Amino acid sequence: MAFYDLRQFIDKLKETGDVVYINQEVDWNLEAGAIMRRCNETSAPAPFFQRLKSYPQGYRLFGSPMATFRRLAIAMDMEPDTPYQSFLEEFKKRTKNPIKPILVSDGPCKENKLFGEDIDVLKFPVPLIHEGDGGRYIGTWHISATKDLGTEWVNWGMYRLMIHDKNTLGGLMVPTQHIGMILNKYEAMNKPMEIAVAIGTEPVTAIIGTCGVPTGINEMDIIGGFRRAPLEVVRCETVDLVVPATSEIVIEGEVLPNQRKDEGPFGEYTGYQAGGRGPRPVVKVRAITHRNDPILTSSNMGAPIEESDICMNVAWASDIWMQLLNAGFPITGVCIPVESSGTIVVVATKKPYNSIANGIAASVWSTKNGKHIPRVVVVEEDVDPYDLKQVIFALGTKCHPVRGTTVFDNMPHSPLIPFLDMKEKTYFSSANVVYDCTWPLDWDTENVPKLASFKAIYPKEMQERVLLNWKNYGFK
DSSP states (O other): OOOSSHHHHHHHHHHHTOEEEEOSOBOTBTHHHHHHHHHHHHTOOEEEESOBTTSOTTOEEEEOTTOSHHHHHHHTTSOTTOOHHHHHHHHHHHHTSOOOOEEOSOOGGGSEEEEGGGOOGGGSOOOBOSTTOSSOEEESSEEEEEEOTTSSOEEEEOOOEEEEETTEEEEOOOTTSHHHHHHHHHHHTTOOEEEEEEESOOHHHHHHHTSOOOTTOOHHHHHHHHHTSOOEEEEOSSSSOEEETTOSEEEEEEEEEEEEEEEOOEEOTTSSEESOSEEEEEEEEEEEEEOSSOEEEEOOOSSSSSHIIIIIHHHHHHHHHHHHHHTTOOEEEEEOOGGGTTSEEEEEEOOSSTTHHHHHHHHHHTSTTGGGOOEEEEEETTSOTTOHHHHHHHHHHHOOTTTTEEEEEEEEOOTTOTTOOHHHHHHTEEEEEEEEESOOTTSOGGGSOOOOSHHHHSOHHHHHHHHHTTTTTTOO
């Protein structure tokens, strides 16, 4: 059953032991961020801060909402211990069955309305998440809604938002992202771009905001498919956009055309404080609406494991798998190791011809999500791509340092990739690489090394005998 709102989701997490209510007063200045980061790195329950320093009772902060696969499974109404590959299958199924939203006349997000001099985004306990961040980031686990100029496409994506002052925000809107593509059209005509930021939505909305839905597809339809029920949306007060009706907080405004103000840096999904500080688009806030006793959601991005290593990971891997199958590759599995922070994808395949690894890599990089992943590792079907031990073994023993490695220059890149130099970050371009961890088909059979493993080097009868007698030997 789909969750009605964030509060119902938190209640479920309480039932399963996946949230901790923190009643001790916590400082929004780094302390809350440090707690979230510790939770992420230890796979602890989500911290739900009840009392924030300098803020009145009732203004709460829900940290690390989706930083474990358990919480993702619960959000998707699946068993908490669902394995990784099952998420990929479920993502594939649910993206095939979009359900359009239902427009309602009112919703909980309208319980309080602020305009004019009453607007103050610092009314909410926005944390300074990492030491060295460019400011306090109110947009880290949310969706930003923008409408394409001249079409009916409305993009709901997750793009970071930093507070400049009580009614001004700044954000990273990269030209290769949907929000950047849309903004370019408005700025070419010197028009402001309306924007609505929904924070504290029911859980699936934010998940899909990280997923990289294809250009021209409305995320709210995909959200309905994932929920297996239509999402209720309500019209905004001052902009021609809709938002989830049960959102905790909604910020309405416009991105001012061709105006820039320094934003960043910020701890990012690639594991480092990234993006630097530089002139970036400015959002002028027109209105704020929020629920009584609002809950601000916050993601502490950085070293694994956090929300992007969970939600973006599974969505990208599922999408890449579908795209490769549609391209005709005999794929047997796809995995983006959480330890890679979205920079490595492992593809397992049958091998009908020698050059298949380069073909797979080229296909991966031609997809919307795959183009952000600089390293592709191709293994054969006998390697489990979800088992990092097997993958590293194949990479170390089967990939020739020269013949097995192909570098592709002048490939599109996210400026958040840590190893890029300043020129590469400026022009969003660098090199990608594919590692072919498969045996050459033109080798004689006797020249192919035999794997010295339990399953490969012993007769099946001996394997069965050992397994049958395992406890008799004294092993548990």
